[in-house]
Amino acid sequence: MKTLVYLAHPRMDRSEINGPMYKAAAAIEGITCVDLYAEYPTFEIDVDREQARLTSHDAIVFLHPLYWYSVPALVKEWMDLVLEYGFAYGHEGHALDKKVMFNAVSCGATEAAYQPAGANGAHLRDLLAPIEKSADLCRMRFLAPFTIYAAGRAKDEGRDLSHLAAWAGLLRALRDDELDIDAARRALELNDIAATCVAPSEAV
Amino acid sequence: MELLAAAFVYLCAAVIAVPLANRFGLGSVLGYLIAGVVIGPVLGIVGGETVELQHFAEFGVVMMLFLVGLELQPAMLWRMRAQLLGLGGLQVVGTTMAVAAIAMAFGLTWQPALALGMILALSSTAIVLQTLNEKGWMSTQGGKSAFSVLLTQDIAVIPMLALMPLLAVGSGPLLDGHAFMPSEAPWGAAHAAGGGDPHAAPTVFETLPDWAQALAVLAVIAAIIIVGRTVIRPIFRFIAESKLREIFTAAALMLVIGIALLMNYVGLSPALGTFLAGVVLSDSEYRHELESDIEPFKGLLLGLFFITVGAGIDFNLLFSNPVGLIGLALGLMALKALLLFTLATLFRLRGADRWLFTLGLAQAGEFAFVLFGFALGAGVLDPDLIKSMTLVVALTMLMTPGLFILHEKVLAPRSVTSADRAADEIDEPGKVVVAGMGRFGQIVTRMLVTNGHTxxxxxxxxxxxxxxxxxxxxxxxxxxxxxxxxxxAGLENADLLIAAIDGREKQTELVHHVAKTYPHVIIHARAQDRHHVYELENAGAHHTERETFEASLALGRDALISLGYHPFRAEGARRTFRDHDGSALNALRDTWNAEGVSGSYIDAMRAHGQTLFELMKTDRAERHDRSDRGWTPPPKGDASL
Known part of the structure; x- marks a missing residue:
C-alpha cells in the first residue's frame, strides 16, 4: 500500500516523540513523508497539490500530538480545504474511497486518563470521533489510533525506543500489505498489532 | 636599470612565480623568494640595486604591522588571552630559549644568540594560514590553536623590534631615543638616511635633553591614541562623504606614512607607531575600508621585499655546504616540532589536531627575513650568519608543504579524534553579511539580530x-x-548574504560576484521588479523578493477591507492575486530569458492578465470556483448529505 505520513507539529524544535517518529518514517523506503507545518507555515494550503497527494497514495497517516482532544489547527485547516465536496465526499466525490487512514498520536496524560472511568471519560479512539466520522463520510477505512501516553516523560523513562520500533514495524506492514486491516479497524488502539510487526532483530 | 624596465622585470617575475608557487601549495612568500632567486642569482638580470630597493620595500613591513594592529580588536584579544599568553607565549619564549641555548653552544655570545632565537621562534603566518583555510582545517582544534600561536607571534614581533637594538653589542642607554629602533634605519631596518643618521643634521628633537626626549616620546604615543579615538573618525567620515574612493585611499596612505614619519622624528620604530594606530582604529567602522585600501600596497611592497631577499640569496654558500645548511634546517624544524608537540600535549590536543599543530608550525617564517634585515641594521648579527640563516629559513619554508601532505595523507587518517568529543547538538548561529543598510536591509538585519544571529x-x-x-x-x-x-567582511566564512543595495545594475553585479567567488554562500536578493528577479536569478541569487510587492499586496487587501469586504475575504483575494502573480512569474521566465521583452513576452503577459481578470470575475459570479477553495458549504441540492 502506498503510504503517506503527514506530520503536524508546530514546535518541532521541542519535539521528543513526533520528531524521531517522523525521521524513522522518512528512513523507510516507499513511505512519503510531508511536514505540514514546514510546507504551509502561513496556513496557505495548496489544495491541488494536496489532492494529488491523496490520489496517489492508498494509506494516509496523521502523525501529531493531541491538542484539545483533536488534531493541531493546521490539520483541521487542511481538512476544511482539501476534503472538498465533489472530491472527497458528495455525489461525485469518490477520490478517497477505500483508502486507509489513521492517527499516530502522542498524548500528554497517562493511559489511565483515557478510560471511561478515567479523567477524560473516554478512550482516545472515541474522543477522535470527529476525525473518524470525517473519514467515514469520505468512504475511507478508519483504523484505531497508534498511541503513546504520557509522551512528555516517555524519553526519560526509556519508553520511546520500543514505540519507535513498533511504529516502523507498523508502517512497513502497511506498505507491504501485511497489516490485518479489519482487525485494525475493530481495535481500540493499534499498539498491540504494531508490536507484532516488529522484526525480532529490531526488538528493544 | 631604468625605473620602468626594472619595475617590469620585478612584476613579471612575481606574476609568473607567485601563482605557480601557490598552485604547488608553497604559498606566496616562497613564490616571491623564488622569483627573486630567478631574476637575481640564476639569470643575473638584477644586481646590486636590490639592496637599495629593499630599504624602500621595507615600508611594506610598516604597513603590515598597521594591518596586524587593525586586526587586533582589544575585545577579541581579551577573549583569547588564555590561548595567546599560555600556548602562544610558551611557544615563543620556549623556542627562543632553546634556539638561543643551542646557538650559544655553537659559540655565539648571548646577545646574538637571543636575537637568533627570537627570529627563528616565529612561524610562517602566510603559508600556514593559507593552508589551513584552503584545507578547511581552520575550525579544527589544531587549526584554532595554530591560529592563536600565529597571532601571538604577530604581536611578539613588536617587542622583538624594540628589543633588537638593545642586543647590539655596546648599545647605548635605554631611553636615548635610539633604543627602540636601529638608529640609521628609516622604516625599521637597515641603512639609508633617517632619524638618527650620524651624518644628518640633528633634528630639534635630538637637541632636547634626555628627560624632555622621553617626555616627547610619551606625548607622541598619547597623541596617537587620543587623535585616533577622537579626530580621525570625523575626518574619515568627511572624506567618505565625498564618495571619492581614491581620496580615501590617499587619506589612508597619508595616515600610515604620517605616523611613520612622526615616529621616526622622535626616534621610535615606525612599525611600532603604525601598529599602535592600527589597534586604536581596530574597532572603528572604517576598519575594513582601511584594510582594503592599504592591503594592496602592503602586499606589493612586501612582495618586493621578499623578491629582494630572494635576489640576495647566496647560492655559492648553499653549494659550498649543502649538508650543513640542510642539516641546520632539519634540525631547526625538529627542535621546533618537539617543543610544539610538548605544548600540544600540555594543552590537551589529541590525535590529528596535535599533529597538525606540531607539523604546521615547525617552519621559520617570513618575519625572519624582516627581522634579519633589522638585526643587520642594528649590528646584532653578523652578515655572514644572516646569509646562511636566510637560506636555512627559506629551506624550512620549502619543506612545509611536504609536512602538510604528510599530515593529511599519513598521520591524520590514522588518528581517530571523534571519540574525544560528542557532536554538538545545536549549530552555531549562522553568519550573515548584509550588503546595503537602507530601509530594506535594516528591517532584515533587525529581524536576524533579534533572533540571535551574527x-x-x-x-x-x-x-x-x-x-x-x-x-x-x-x-x-x-x-x-x-x-x-x-x-x-568575512564572506568566505559566512552562510548567507542579504543583497539589498540600491541600484539595479550594482545589485545584480554584486550577486554575480558573490555567487561566483563564494559558491557556498546562500544569496537572498532584493529585486526591484519582475525583470530584475530574472536578472538576479541568472546572476546566481538563490532567493529573490520584489521590494514593493508584499507591501503593495497588504495595502491592496486593506483597501478592499475599506471598501466593505470582510477582512478574511479580502485576505483571500490577496492570496489569489499573489498566487496568480507567482505563476505568471514562473510562466514568463523562459520567454524572458530567451528573448527579453519581445512581442511574444508581451502577448504572454497579456494572456496572464486576462486569466486573472476571468478568475476574479467567476469568483464574483459563482460560489464554487477554483480560486476560492474551501470554507464553502456543499451545494444545497445534494441528497446524499
Missing part, C-alpha cells in the same frame, strides 16, 4: 554606519561592490 553590515553611507555602530551593530563603511571589502 550579522555583519556593509553600507556606503557614513552616517548610517556610524548610527548603527552607536547602537551596537557590527557595521562597516565601504562600497559592497568591492571584492576586497567583501573578503575582509
Amino acid at each position: 550579522v555583519t553590515v556593509l553600507d556606503h553611507d557614513p552616517e548610517t554606519v556610524e548610527n548603527l555602530t552607536r547602537v551596537g551593530f557590527r557595521a562597516y563603511y565601504g562600497d559592497a561592490m568591492r571584492p576586497d571589502l567583501l573578503h575582509s
Whole structure:
C-alpha cells in the first residue's frame, strides 16, 4: 500500500516523540513523508497539490500530538480545504474511497486518563470521533489510533525506543500489505498489532 | 636599470612565480623568494640595486604591522588571552630559549644568540594560514590553536623590534631615543638616511635633553591614541562623504606614512607607531575600508621585499655546504616540532589536531627575513650568519608543504579524534553579511539580530554606519561592490548574504560576484521588479523578493477591507492575486530569458492578465470556483448529505 505520513507539529524544535517518529518514517523506503507545518507555515494550503497527494497514495497517516482532544489547527485547516465536496465526499466525490487512514498520536496524560472511568471519560479512539466520522463520510477505512501516553516523560523513562520500533514495524506492514486491516479497524488502539510487526532483530 | 624596465622585470617575475608557487601549495612568500632567486642569482638580470630597493620595500613591513594592529580588536584579544599568553607565549619564549641555548653552544655570545632565537621562534603566518583555510582545517582544534600561536607571534614581533637594538653589542642607554629602533634605519631596518643618521643634521628633537626626549616620546604615543579615538573618525567620515574612493585611499596612505614619519622624528620604530594606530582604529567602522585600501600596497611592497631577499640569496654558500645548511634546517624544524608537540600535549590536543599543530608550525617564517634585515641594521648579527640563516629559513619554508601532505595523507587518517568529543547538538548561529543598510536591509538585519544571529553590515553611507555602530551593530563603511571589502567582511566564512543595495545594475553585479567567488554562500536578493528577479536569478541569487510587492499586496487587501469586504475575504483575494502573480512569474521566465521583452513576452503577459481578470470575475459570479477553495458549504441540492 502506498503510504503517506503527514506530520503536524508546530514546535518541532521541542519535539521528543513526533520528531524521531517522523525521521524513522522518512528512513523507510516507499513511505512519503510531508511536514505540514514546514510546507504551509502561513496556513496557505495548496489544495491541488494536496489532492494529488491523496490520489496517489492508498494509506494516509496523521502523525501529531493531541491538542484539545483533536488534531493541531493546521490539520483541521487542511481538512476544511482539501476534503472538498465533489472530491472527497458528495455525489461525485469518490477520490478517497477505500483508502486507509489513521492517527499516530502522542498524548500528554497517562493511559489511565483515557478510560471511561478515567479523567477524560473516554478512550482516545472515541474522543477522535470527529476525525473518524470525517473519514467515514469520505468512504475511507478508519483504523484505531497508534498511541503513546504520557509522551512528555516517555524519553526519560526509556519508553520511546520500543514505540519507535513498533511504529516502523507498523508502517512497513502497511506498505507491504501485511497489516490485518479489519482487525485494525475493530481495535481500540493499534499498539498491540504494531508490536507484532516488529522484526525480532529490531526488538528493544 | 631604468625605473620602468626594472619595475617590469620585478612584476613579471612575481606574476609568473607567485601563482605557480601557490598552485604547488608553497604559498606566496616562497613564490616571491623564488622569483627573486630567478631574476637575481640564476639569470643575473638584477644586481646590486636590490639592496637599495629593499630599504624602500621595507615600508611594506610598516604597513603590515598597521594591518596586524587593525586586526587586533582589544575585545577579541581579551577573549583569547588564555590561548595567546599560555600556548602562544610558551611557544615563543620556549623556542627562543632553546634556539638561543643551542646557538650559544655553537659559540655565539648571548646577545646574538637571543636575537637568533627570537627570529627563528616565529612561524610562517602566510603559508600556514593559507593552508589551513584552503584545507578547511581552520575550525579544527589544531587549526584554532595554530591560529592563536600565529597571532601571538604577530604581536611578539613588536617587542622583538624594540628589543633588537638593545642586543647590539655596546648599545647605548635605554631611553636615548635610539633604543627602540636601529638608529640609521628609516622604516625599521637597515641603512639609508633617517632619524638618527650620524651624518644628518640633528633634528630639534635630538637637541632636547634626555628627560624632555622621553617626555616627547610619551606625548607622541598619547597623541596617537587620543587623535585616533577622537579626530580621525570625523575626518574619515568627511572624506567618505565625498564618495571619492581614491581620496580615501590617499587619506589612508597619508595616515600610515604620517605616523611613520612622526615616529621616526622622535626616534621610535615606525612599525611600532603604525601598529599602535592600527589597534586604536581596530574597532572603528572604517576598519575594513582601511584594510582594503592599504592591503594592496602592503602586499606589493612586501612582495618586493621578499623578491629582494630572494635576489640576495647566496647560492655559492648553499653549494659550498649543502649538508650543513640542510642539516641546520632539519634540525631547526625538529627542535621546533618537539617543543610544539610538548605544548600540544600540555594543552590537551589529541590525535590529528596535535599533529597538525606540531607539523604546521615547525617552519621559520617570513618575519625572519624582516627581522634579519633589522638585526643587520642594528649590528646584532653578523652578515655572514644572516646569509646562511636566510637560506636555512627559506629551506624550512620549502619543506612545509611536504609536512602538510604528510599530515593529511599519513598521520591524520590514522588518528581517530571523534571519540574525544560528542557532536554538538545545536549549530552555531549562522553568519550573515548584509550588503546595503537602507530601509530594506535594516528591517532584515533587525529581524536576524533579534533572533540571535551574527550579522555583519556593509553600507556606503557614513552616517548610517556610524548610527548603527552607536547602537551596537557590527557595521562597516565601504562600497559592497568591492571584492576586497567583501573578503575582509568575512564572506568566505559566512552562510548567507542579504543583497539589498540600491541600484539595479550594482545589485545584480554584486550577486554575480558573490555567487561566483563564494559558491557556498546562500544569496537572498532584493529585486526591484519582475525583470530584475530574472536578472538576479541568472546572476546566481538563490532567493529573490520584489521590494514593493508584499507591501503593495497588504495595502491592496486593506483597501478592499475599506471598501466593505470582510477582512478574511479580502485576505483571500490577496492570496489569489499573489498566487496568480507567482505563476505568471514562473510562466514568463523562459520567454524572458530567451528573448527579453519581445512581442511574444508581451502577448504572454497579456494572456496572464486576462486569466486573472476571468478568475476574479467567476469568483464574483459563482460560489464554487477554483480560486476560492474551501470554507464553502456543499451545494444545497445534494441528497446524499
